[in-house]
Structure formats: structure tokens, C-alpha cells
Amino acid sequence: MKINLNILASEFIADDEKFTTLNEKEIVSNMMIRRRLTRNARIAIYLAHKLDAFDLPIVIGNAYGEVVETFEILKAINEQKTLSPTHFQNSVHNTPASYLSIIAENKGYITTVSDLYQTSNTVLKVGAIKSLKYKKMLLIVVDSIDFECVDILNRCSIKKKESGIAMIVEATAKEPTIKLGNKSFKEYSPSLWKMLEIHEKLSNKENIVAIDII
Amino acid sequence: MRVYINDYNATCCAGMNIEEIFDAILKKKSGVSYQDNYIDNLSIPLGKIQDDTDFFELIKQNVAKTIKNLPSFNPKEVTLLVGSSVGGMCFAEDAYFKDHNCENITAERLSIRSIADELIDTFGFASATSFSTACTSSSAAIDLAYDMISNDLVKNVIIVGADELSRSAVNGFHALGIASNAPTKPFDSMRQGINVAEGIAVLALSSNKYKGCVEILGCGTSSDAYNITHPHPEGEGAIAAMREALHNAGLQPSDIDYINAHGTGTVANDETEALAISAIFGNQTPTSSTKAITGHTLGACGALEVAISAMCIKHKIIPPSANIDNKLDSDINLILNPIKSDVRYILSNAFGFGGGNVSIVIGSVDED
Numbered sequence: 001m002k003i004n005l006n007i008l009a010s011e012f013i014a015d016d017e018k019f020t021t022l023n024e025k026e027i028v029s030n031m032m033i034r035r036r037l038t039r040n041a042r043i044a045i046y047l048a049h050k051l052d053a054f055d056l057p058i059v060i061g062n063a064y065g066e067v068v069e070t071f072e073i074l075k076a077i078n079e080q081k082t083l084s085p086t087h088f089q090n091s092v093h094n095t096p097a098s099y100l101s102i103i104a105e106n107k108g109y110i111t112t113v114s115d116l117y118q119t120s121n122t123v124l125k126v127g128a129i130k131s132l133k134y135k136k137m138l139l140i141v142v143d144s145i146d147f148e149c150v151d152i153l154n155r156c157s158i159k160k161k162e163s164g165i166a167m168i169v170e171a172t173a174k175e176p177t178i179k180l181g182n183k184s185f186k187e188y189s190p191s192l193w194k195m196l197e198i199h200e201k202l203s204n205k206e207n208i209v210a211i212d213i214i
Numbered sequence: 215m216r217v218y219i220n221d222y223n224a225t226c227c228a229g230m231n232i233e234e235i236f237d238a239i240l241k242k243k244s245g246v247s248y249q250d251n252y253i254d255n256l257s258i259p260l261g262k263i264q265d266d267t268d269f270f271e272l273i274k275q276n277v278a279k280t281i282k283n284l285p286s287f288n289p290k291e292v293t294l295l296v297g298s299s300v301g302g303m304c305f306a307e308d309a310y311f312k313d314h315n316c317e318n319i320t321a322e323r324l325s326i327r328s329i330a331d332e333l334i335d336t337f338g339f340a341s342a343t344s345f346s347t348a349c350t351s352s353s354a355a356i357d358l359a360y361d362m363i364s365n366d367l368v369k370n371v372i373i374v375g376a377d378e379l380s381r382s383a384v385n386g387f388h389a390l391g392i393a394s395n396a397p398t399k400p401f402d403s404m405r406q407g408i409n410v411a412e413g414i415a416v417l418a419l420s421s422n423k424y425k426g427c428v429e430i431l432g433c434g435t436s437s438d439a440y441n442i443t444h445p446h447p448e449g450e451g452a453i454a455a456m457r458e459a460l461h462n463a464g465l466q467p468s469d470i471d472y473i474n475a476h477g478t479g480t481v482a483n484d485e486t487e488a489l490a491i492s493a494i495f496g497n498q499t500p501t502s503s504t505k506a507i508t509g510h511t512l513g514a515c516g517a518l519e520v521a522i523s524a525m526c527i528k529h530k531i532i533p534p535s536a537n538i539d540n541k542l543d544s545d546i547n548l549i550l551n552p553i554k555s556d557v558r559y560i561l562s563n564a565f566g567f568g569g570g571n572v573s574i575v576i577g578s579v580d581e582d
Contacts, residue, residue, distance in 0.1 A: 084389065095442070111570075213362070
């Protein structure tokens, strides 16, 4: 079973290390919230803002979760130090989704999936299914792994330690115009690859891809 | 297409299977016990499964038992949807606290996906999707399964909600000040917070109905867009999710025979959930939380409480809230003892960190 998705817009960013700025001051006026944003949340908010898509139903994916906060918690417990409540509240996988909904005052459907290296396949799948109900959807994959233990965890030698991709999509009955293979993008987290392949193949014409539901 | 739950199983601190868990709920026999090896120098009530079997092995046993009860099962035709908030976190903790570094932690084993990968290896499911939306993780999986089956995209889905007790979660909730130092008392005026718990729930969903099934009639989802850890004070998001679930089920509030509340035992959740329930249902609809018995099983609680709700329909009984000394001052009809009743329609709530809300309506199915 397949659902065809029309890709209406797409944005992609990546850097070897932490982005120096993601326009947080411009996008997030509340200083308290801005200071607490995780790296993944900052990337997701930047991409949603860039696509002017704050009010759409959203599916967000990340492969590894909030690794910075997760390892701060492990470190604190290991060293018998007081655990920061902010690190804990920011450690759940749906942290970017939550900040996005708060900043955008988006009270609709927002969910988070995490399927490691297959995360963008899953985001596309869930987005395709939900687009049958909600029409236009915002799909985002973010992965920030620029933290203390990165070289130990980063066994696939990902060069771009911060990356994110976002697309506005809607279901369509039209035939696919983009044929997908299984392209690898060695510098980037494999969690982004499927959406990166689509992004790379976008043209000025209609961009329609068939998404496998099983 | 209609969406049926043909079989279900669960394991949590209150029992090794859904029958034991439901019996414990009716007898108000909590599985929560004091544990002293999760927080340094502090014994705290937690929902620890009373069995030494490896947690991932217990997940597989629950899936195997569910599959075994189905009249037919071809894994190549079954989609697996997993909901978990910690995934393989306990593996990472074991390695980190032993080595005091990340050397033996792998992304594969740490990830949420680790549950799905283990189940695909064992059972050969056609595909898998993993949700991680904190305490609504397995509810989000059920919501997607409902869309997949009702739109005739797939015929069969296995839902797995699973979260293991991790030191990170226990210490985290303690740091936030919402882990109770006493057995949890959802909807009690003196409630102090949650008892973090581990749990597994497996649901077999299909467009084909088998004897003894119940039906998922509708789901509703919303976001509070309010605060990372606190629910909207007037319960706006909860109201929106419940209204959408009722609308999608084609039911009126007065049709609902029982509400299985999220009822975590935190000051904020219970107060706002009670407000939200009474805003829609008034003061008549029987309501209870089963978390005093099971603890709060985090990402597993949505699927676990749908399984408990299915047992209510099967046994025609409304389960009570436990550990209540003084009822929260609210308009909800809080049930304190089991009530025999021809339960046909149940609404089950799950709300999570970050303001995600999912409500699910299930109903009885007439035998043809």
C-alpha cells in the first residue's frame, strides 16, 4: 500500500558543529523559553519558521532523542550530583514538538517518532497517513549529536553533527514524479537520508513521491 | 473499516498478565512497593515488576501470548507500532554506571527503536514505527493504528506499549518534585505525585473481528501549547482531545459508561483533568484512575489502560480508584468500589509531558 505525497516546500540545514545562530532571538520572543530550548528544538523551530508552517499538524522525528540532556542526567546520577529539573524535562524525545507547539500556540496534532536510522522513512509514513485526515502536514527530522560522548556514539562517522530537514506535504491522487532509491549521504545522520534524497530530487515542477505504508 | 481489539495482554507491578492486573485493581491491591536502589539514600514507592526476567524478554512473552490467542497470524501482514518513552535507556544506564563512560553504549541499543528491532528479529513483522511522546507514546500508536485500519491501509496491527523503570526517569521525576514519597493517591485531596512504574501492554488490532473483541470507536488528539511540564490550568487540551474522540466515535457524553482517567496523582494533572471531565460530562459519569494499583507506567500507560478498559467491558464492571482518604473537591463521579454494570462505552485518557493529549473511546461488540 502506498500514499502519494505532493512536496510543497522543503528546507534543509546542516553543520559540522553547533550552528552559531538559528535566529532564536527573532523567532522566540520569550527569553525564558528561548534559553531553555534544546539543540533539536532550536533546529525544528528554525525550520518551521523558515517554511512559515507553525500552524500545521506536525510529525517530528529524531534518531537519538535529546542526547545532550540524557547524558547530563547520566553524569549527574553517576557523580551523585543534584539532577537539574530542566535537563529532565528537556530529555524526552518530544521536547522539540512541545516547544514548537508552545511557541506557535499550535493546539493541533503534533507527534514524535523515533526509529533510529529509519526515522525519516517513518516521518514520511506517519505524515502520509495523517495527511489523509489533515491535508497539509509539516514533517521534520532533527538530529543534534554535538556533545561530550559524540565520538564514542558516532560510530558511523557522521560529519554533520547538527542537521535538520523539513517539508510541507499533502496527499495527492496524482502519479509520482520522483523515483526514490536507497541513496546514502555518508556525511549526514542516516535518520535524514530518505528525506534528503527527496530534497535533492526536487525540481521546479510538481514533486510527488510514493510513500510505502507497510 | 471498523477497528477491533481482538486480544490484549499486559505485565506490570500489579500482575504478570492482564487477568492478574484487573483482579488487583478490583481488589485495590497495589503492586507498588518501596525500592531503595533507584535514588541514592532514598527509599521510594515504585511500580517494579515482581519478576527477574529480562524486560525485553517480558515484552516478547507478552507479544507471543497475544499472537498465540489469535485464530490466524501471519507476521508478514502485520504492522508493529511501538510506544515508549525510554526505549533502551536501561541498557545505557547499566553500561554507563559500570564503566563511568560511554564506551559500551551503542545508539542501536539506547534508542527507542531497540524494542521494535528486537520484536522484528523475533517475530518477523512486516514493518515497525516507534512513537516517543512521553506518557502518551502508546496512545499515539493506537491513534495511528486506528487511522491505518479504518482507512483500509492495513488489516492488522500489533501495538506494544513498553517502558522499563530507569534511574534517569525516577531521579528526573524526583528532581521535578512530582514523584510521591508515599503510595500515589490519584484524585485524593492530599495527593503528592506519581509512583513511577514499569509496564508492558500489547494489543492486537484488526479489521476482522474475533470472538470476545472490543471495538475502537474513535480517537482524539490535541496539544496544550501551554507549558513543558504543566497541563493547561483549565484543561483546554484535555477537553479538545475528549471532544474529538467522542465526535469521531459518533457518541454523546451521556453515552459513555465509564471514564478511565489519566489520573496520575500529581496536584496539577488531577485537578485539571477533573475540570476537563466535568466540563464535558458533568457530575454523573463514573470515573476512576487505576494508577494507584499499577503505578504510572509512562509510555506504556495508554495501551495498558485501554487493555484494562477492555477488561471492564468483558467483565461488565467499573473499576475503583484506590488509596482515597479524602476525595478531591471536584464535580467528577469518582468511583471508590467496583460497580457491576453493563459497560458498553469507555473513554480512556492519556496526557503527557509537553502538553500532548490523547483520548480513546472503545465499545462493546455484539456477538453475531
